[in-house]
Amino acid sequence: MLFTSYEFIGFVVLLVALYYVLPKKLKWPLLLLGSYVFYYFAGWKFLFYIFGVTGITYVAGLLISANKTRSDLQLKAMKGQDLPKDERKRFKEANRTKRRRIMAVGITIALLVLAVVKYTNFTIHNINSLLTVFHISKQLNFLNIALPMGISFYTFQAVGYVIDVYRDRHEAQRNFFKYALFVSFFPQLVQGPISRYGDLSKELFTPHPFSGRVVGRGLERVIWGYFKKLVIADRILPAVNTLIGTPEQFKGMYVFAAMMFYALELYADFTGGIDITIGIAEMLGIPVKENFERPFFSKNIAEYWRRWHITMGTWFTDYIFYPISVSSPMLKLSKWSRAHLGEKAGKRVPVYLASFVVWFTTGIWHGASWNFIVWGLGNFVVIMISQELEPLYRKFHKKFDTSGSTTYKTFQVGRTVLLMSALRLFDCYRDVPLTFKMFGTMFTTWNWGSIGDGIFLQLGISRADYVILALGTLLLIVVSMIARSGSVRDKMEKRLPMPVRFGVFALLVIVILIFGAYGKGYDASQFIYNQF
Amino acid sequence: MDELISILKEIHPDVDYSTATNLVDGKILDSFDIISLVAEIADTFDVVISAEYMIPENFNSAEALWNLIRKLQDDD
Amino acid sequence: MSEVNENKLNKAELTGTAAEPAGAGAAGEPGAVKSESGAAETGAQTKKRGGKARVAALVVALLILTAGVIYVLDLLLRPKYMGDVTEGALTAEYYNAYGDHDVLFVGDCEVYENFSTVQLWREFGINSFIRGGAQQLTWQSYYLLEDALRYETPDVVVFNVLALMYNEPQNEAYNRMALDGMRWSQTKWNAIQASMCEDESMVDYIFPILRYHSRWNELTSEDFRYWFKKDTISYNGYYLRTEILPAGEMPPARPLTDPNFGDYAMAYLDLMTELCQEKGIHLVLIKSPSLYPHWYEEWDQQISEYADAHGLLYINMLDIAEDQVGVDYSLDTYDGGLHMNVTGAEKCASYLGKVLVEKYGLTDHRSDAKMSAYWDEVGARYDEAKNAG
Numbered sequence: 002m003l004f005t006s007y008e009f010i011g012f013v014v015l016l017v018a019l020y021y022v023l024p025k026k027l028k029w030p031l032l033l034l035g036s037y038v039f040y041y042f043a044g045w046k047f048l049f050y051i052f053g054v055t056g057i058t059y060v061a062g063l064l065i066s067a068n069k070t071r072s073d074l075q076l077k078a079m080k081g082q083d084l085p086k087d088e089r090k091r092f093k094e095a096n097r098t099k100r101r102r103i104m105a106v107g108i109t110i111a112l113l114v115l116a117v118v119k120y121t122n123f124t125i126h127n128i129n130s131l132l133t134v135f136h137i138s139k140q141l142n143f144l145n146i147a148l149p150m151g152i153s154f155y156t157f158q159a160v161g162y163v164i165d166v167y168r169d170r171h172e173a174q175r176n177f178f179k180y181a182l183f184v185s186f187f188p189q190l191v192q193g194p195i196s197r198y199g200d201l202s203k204e205l206f207t208p209h210p211f212s213g214r215v216v217g218r219g220l221e222r223v224i225w226g227y228f229k230k231l232v233i234a235d236r237i238l239p240a241v242n243t244l245i246g247t248p249e250q251f252k253g254m255y256v257f258a259a260m261m262f263y264a265l266e267l268y269a270d271f272t273g274g275i276d277i278t279i280g281i282a283e284m285l286g287i288p289v290k291e292n293f294e295r296p297f298f299s300k301n302i303a304e305y306w307r308r309w310h311i312t313m314g315t316w317f318t319d320y321i322f323y324p325i326s327v328s329s330p331m332l333k334l335s336k337w338s339r340a341h342l343g344e345k346a347g348k349r350v351p352v353y354l355a356s357f358v359v360w361f362t363t364g365i366w367h368g369a370s371w372n373f374i375v376w377g378l379g380n381f382v383v384i385m386i387s388q389e390l391e392p393l394y395r396k397f398h399k400k401f402d403t404s405g406s407t408t409y410k411t412f413q414v415g416r417t418v419l420l421m422s423a424l425r426l427f428d429c430y431r432d433v434p435l436t437f438k439m440f441g442t443m444f445t446t447w448n449w450g451s452i453g454d455g456i457f458l459q460l461g462i463s464r465a466d467y468v469i470l471a472l473g474t475l476l477l478i479v480v481s482m483i484a485r486s487g488s489v490r491d492k493m494e495k496r497l498p499m500p501v502r503f504g505v506f507a508l509l510v511i512v513i514l515i516f517g518a519y520g521k522g523y524d525a526s527q528f529i530y531n532q533f
Numbered sequence: 534m535d536e537l538i539s540i541l542k543e544i545h546p547d548v549d550y551s552t553a554t555n556l557v558d559g560k561i562l563d564s565f566d567i568i569s570l571v572a573e574i575a576d577t578f579d580v581v582i583s584a585e586y587m588i589p590e591n592f593n594s595a596e597a598l599w600n601l602i603r604k605l606q607d608d609d
Numbered sequence: 610m611s612e613v614n615e616n617k618l619n620k621a622e623l624t625g626t627a628a629e630p631a632g633a634g635a636a637g638e639p640g641a642v643k644s645e646s647g648a649a650e651t652g653a654q655t656k657k658r659g660g661k662a663r664v665a666a667l668v669v670a671l672l673i674l675t676a677g678v679i680y681v682l683d684l685l686l687r688p689k690y691m692g693d694v695t696e697g698a699l700t701a702e703y704y705n706a707y708g709d710h711d712v713l714f715v716g717d718c719e720v721y722e723n724f725s726t727v728q729l730w731r732e733f734g735i736n737s738f739i740r741g742g743a744q745q746l747t748w749q750s751y752y753l754l755e756d757a758l759r760y761e762t763p764d765v766v767v768f769n770v771l772a773l774m775y776n777e778p779q780n781e782a783y784n785r786m787a788l789d790g791m792r793w794s795q796t797k798w799n800a801i802q803a804s805m806c807e808d809e810s811m812v813d814y815i816f817p818i819l820r821y822h823s824r825w826n827e828l829t830s831e832d833f834r835y836w837f838k839k840d841t842i843s844y845n846g847y848y849l850r851t852e853i854l855p856a857g858e859m860p861p862a863r864p865l866t867d868p869n870f871g872d873y874a875m876a877y878l879d880l881m882t883e884l885c886q887e888k889g890i891h892l893v894l895i896k897s898p899s900l901y902p903h904w905y906e907e908w909d910q911q912i913s914e915y916a917d918a919h920g921l922l923y924i925n926m927l928d929i930a931e932d933q934v935g936v937d938y939s940l941d942t943y944d945g946g947l948h949m950n951v952t953g954a955e956k957c958a959s960y961l962g963k964v965l966v967e968k969y970g971l972t973d974h975r976s977d978a979k980m981s982a983y984w985d986e987v988g989a990r991y992d993e994a995k996n997a998g
Contacts, residue, residue, distance in 0.1 A: 318564055327568070336576065511679060514679065515682065515822045521808065
């Protein structure tokens, strides 16, 4: 069930209606049932994966929690007895180690499942390439595994849960079914956000009474999401596909066009999908953590990554970046490098090393291919460079006061947009060398003169499509500008009477219905009566 | 505490750490700064701030950080 | 509470800021569902219920209004079938025809282009209608018949058997032309179910705008002219052509891989037979005198046997076209023998009318003043078109 299918829309309408009709006790079980039905539609075999990951992390969480409770009690009892401080400490450490082991086993199994389904064939592919390089005629066979829908997202969510239980951020969820709902909550199953148990559980199991206002607000967000997805992302899609699908034909300026078109498509697609996700959850009275904060308005790439796919970024920071960079080998390395490379440079070694790991994993998490790995590392390089240039920037800013300068801000935003869009070219082209080559043609093949030759009208979208896209993008930008000072829906609620707001969203629905790129393309020529 | 402030000053000299209470939430300290901080603290106070303590609340003000260091020292 | 106050309260609740202290809303973060939902709940409890009912009523009214606007736009975006491709308009025209029909035709272009309903009226006083459509498939013929029988029970139903050669859904465009014009009923639902190609969806039929929305950039003046009202383009289902293109050599018939008609199509012929039997209608099978697609001997054999087995009349007009019907393939066809032009259609109607009157004793309605007036009107349009050609 794709978000844009009739089935999904029917499913959500039914689920929301049932949610508010059913008695309190049955509300969260309905969500669980609905989530599994939703997942079932992706393929019944995939149910085993989600069920397995849920089971393993559930048990790990329980065991860790149980150990913690038990050892805390015993520690308390020991306090009364007159024991040497060392012994308590040892006891505490021993239990902590136990918990750490349980955590390690739990998350290792969960991640192993992810690794096997996601990376086996990629690994085999690389081994085969190596075998060819060494002129060994033997080749390994690929495994026939389909990637279960959303596995990267729910595995991360479940792993985060186990770590948070270990870190004592919250207790383990004892009710298996409630925990299963946390892992499988259907709106965020396909593309995130990756929620934390501590955040999502606050409202997930609470029975919410019907409120027209809450449902209406959620619906507003859903509509906006569909607008982005159907009117913008899916409309520009044919042009993107044509441009990147025939690289030998579209070089130079067309690579630039592909880069910008793809950036727009990805942004509208991803944020639109998240708007639908969060909007549906809001309709059920469940707040979900925001995943985007107008990322293209960022001053630099580091900030962009704090505002794009936020829940993934914080996941990597909390569960990979920090643990690695404050691990004892890292601290030792830090000491050593500071002693040998000097204070300034030495300090950076551990940070950069941890960043490298984070960006490598970020890359490969996005997809099992070198394109994504190089893309991830590309981000790493850009962030490191901007970090290294920091003193230079400071000098520059001391000399020229740019604070409050709109021109400079625009320059920064433009830089962010260009850099991030350029890196995304790795998503587009077939392989890494081709991406580099195509990127290069932007500077070597100077064909901007052909911009008006009408080639853009032959990419699969018409002049009218461009008009819709331009207007849609304009609306996107205007709404983002308004959102800088707070939620647009809040502002509308404060300033516009309900019928006017209703009218605005009704208009948006009509715009989606008519100008959305969905359904079969109606082709009049299909209908011309041919003789027979 | 003074030692901690001087470490912090090294990272961002222009911040008044006696009053600032949103070092992380206000995006004054980024993750790079926090890592350097943890390394310095490990050196100076012989305390390892492990990943589980790396939440904004513990780094938002000099005082909160100081309390964390003291708590971890006590634990040992 | 006075009327004025009540209005105020109502308005405040509509905007959702009823009890919100000034400035509190400014802190609203995106996604802060919980904190905000509290605001509406603290409104004056006593009047709340009345206010809520009003809001609900307003929402319903606005929803209806929106649906209305969408429906109007839907009408604009649907293809009108008033210009080059008019076959799509045929299905709907049935509902505007006058009186109960003596004879109802169902089938593909071999009925709606080959029999002049006006001729049937003028020569025999037969009130007939052709529920035909481009590439109308057997199940569509069945359901269009079932649909017509909701309104009337004719004496004779004529079905052209060529469509039996198709055993599965063929093409979305023809499905649409056959089905979009039907009035909604269980029959239409079933007709759609039976007709849909693999990539079609029922939702697209229920809400045509979902299918036709992308016509927004192909709208022509025709779409605006026929937005709410369409012209009648047929003469009781007959599609009139006046051009002449003599029949030439037909491409040689390809050998049949399977001499039998498919099960799916035959099942619907069975249903048609049963339905007519049940209603006391004479079902007549015909093969009209179109030269192409080739009508195989094996097929003819099969239909003859079927007609015998079920006591139906089967007329293969192809065999007798020139000597008994009087078709002159150098004059009576507008596209080289595939379809009749108006002179050919009149000859076919004359022949068939005579057979039906003789066999079933159909009543001559020419003395019925109202019906005559109706046919005079149709006939006038018919003559105009015929002479203009």
